[in-house]
Amino acid sequence: MLRHPIAISLGAIAGALSRYYLSLWFAQRFGTSFPYGTLFVNFTGCLGMGFFVTLALEQITVVSPEIRSLVGVGFLGSYTTFSSYELDTLTLLRDRHTAVALLYWVSTAVVGLFSAQLGVILARLIR
Numbered sequence: 736m737l738r739h740p741i742a743i744s745l746g747a748i749a750g751a752l753s754r755y756y757l758s759l760w761f762a763q764r765f766g767t768s769f770p771y772g773t774l775f776v777n778f779t780g781c782l783g784m785g786f787f788v789t790l791a792l793e794q795i796t797v798v799s800p801e802i803r804s805l806v807g808v809g810f811l812g813s814y815t816t817f818s819s820y821e822l823d824t825l826t827l828l829r830d831r832h833t834a835v836a837l838l839y840w841v842s843t844a845v846v847g848l849f850s851a852q853l854g855v856i857l858a859r860l861i862r
Contacts, residue, residue, distance in 0.1 A: 738801050739800070739804045742802070742804040742809060743805065743812075745805060746804070746809020746812075748813075749809075750810035750811060750813035750814035750815075751813040754813065754815075757776055758773060758776065769839070770819070770820075770823035770827075773820055773823050776815065776819075777815055777843055777847055780814050781848070781851040782850040782854045783854065785850065786857055787807060788855075789858035789859060791803050793859070794861060820843055
C-alpha cells in the first residue's frame with residue numbers, strides 16, 4: 736500500500752525542484768517583470784502530461800501503476816501546478832498591468848490546451 740505514496744512523493748520532489756530551478760533560471764535570465772518561468776513550466780508540463788498519459792494509456796501496455804503515479808501525479812502534478820499561474824495573474828493585476836495580465840491568463844490556458852493536444856499527437860506518432 737505504500738508503493739503509490741512513495742512513487743508520488745519521489746516524483747513530486749523531482750517535479751517541484753525542476754519547477755523551482757527553471758523558474759529561477761528564467762527570472763535570472765529575463766527578470767521578474769513577467770512570469771516567464773511559470774509560463775514555460777505550464778506549457779511544457781501540459782505537453783508532457785498529454786504525451787505521457789497517451790503513451791501510458793494508449794500506446795504502451797506495460798506502464799505500471801506506480802510509474803503512472805510517479806510521473807503523472809508526482810512529477811507532472813507538482814511541476815505544473817497552476818496556483819502559481821493564478822498568483823502571477825493576480826500580481827500583474829495588482830501592479831495595474833491589466834492588459835498583460837489578461838494576455839498572460841488567456842494565453843496560458845489556450846496554449847496549454849494546444850500543448851496537451853500536441854503531446855497526444857506526438858505520442859500517437861510513436862508506434
